Amino acid sequence: MTTLTQYLEAHAGEGSERRDVAALIERLAEAAGALQRLISTGATGDAGAATGADGDPNGGGDIQKVLDREADRLFLAAARAAPVAFYGSEEQDEAVPLREGASLAMAIDPLDGSSNIETNVSIGTIFSVLPVTDAHRADPAGVFRQPGRAQLAAGFFVYGPRLMLVLTLGQGTHAFGWSPETGAFTRMGPLHIPPVAKEYSINASNARHWEDPVRLYVEQCQEGADGPRGRDFNMRWVASMVADAYRIFVRGGIYIYTGDRRKGYDKGRIRLVYEANPVGFCAEQAGGAASDGVRPILDLVPEGLHQRTPVVFGSREEVLAFAAVMTDPASLSEVSPLFGQRPIGGI
């Protein structure tokens, strides 16, 4: 049985920056264990009362709940105890400068799936670890404008029936499970996203606002074995991206949150720097793919910490199939057996 600490010792690699990454992940794992205990004991208040209560808007423009703030407090404390120079959080308007001269920056969604807090559905934390160069020290605004490809590590915790960590250091993506008895994470194994999807995930209540290619793609999934896809699809939507992501990492599927015609949703809802990039890095390292619908998500250059992006990730062939219909809506009905062999959008 390999503990997270042993895994980090064996795989973080040489060099002070890599050792700093390992130290940061250890602190994050401790904070996640503390948050799991708060969630599972209801220590922040009764479900639907304190934990679910609405507050002020956060940096991303959403209403903060008590648990959003509590999670941010715990992970900010974890970052302070690690070699982190800048902390960029969904719950903070601006990046918070921490240890001067430190080698790392961390972007984080401290509590993902906030709309599920009071319903006892899985929620999570998503984090992205980036390098800090001398250029960033001179102009800190640039630190969270690095493309997702620059990430040194990324992952997400899922506070569910079991607390899980999905982690990549750029050497595959690995799942770790937490024990409430020992408070430690142990490695469960590498994650390989099956290349072919049988499930799609999209909030179908927005169907009337979708652009035509998204509507066409979903309609053809729904036609199943009777339509041009030639096979049946199931549908799942947890509304906690971490939970949808974990299911997809385990058994394949596709997650879709593109832009739509609702006011303020032209780029969808998901944030590039602390949601799409870390999940995209994990997806690629697990043999899957992640795009903004067409382009690989990790190639996008962020304009700011809270920027939204359309995002599609999961089984590689299905992400390519989605890109095909976005670029050429006629393509999906023509050649379903050839999905995955086309170099679409460079994914």
Ligand SMILES: O=P(O)(O)OC[C@H]1O[C@](O)(COP(=O)(O)O)[C@@H](O)[C@@H]1O
């Ligand atoms: O309520 P919608 O529009 O279906 O959106 C659900 C999506 O929004 C998110 O909750 C956004 O994350 P936050 O809870 O951190 O704002 C995703 O986890 C989820 O997939």
Ligand SMILES: [Mg+2]
């Ligand atoms: Mg989120």
Ligand SMILES: [Mg+2]
């Ligand atoms: Mg959040």
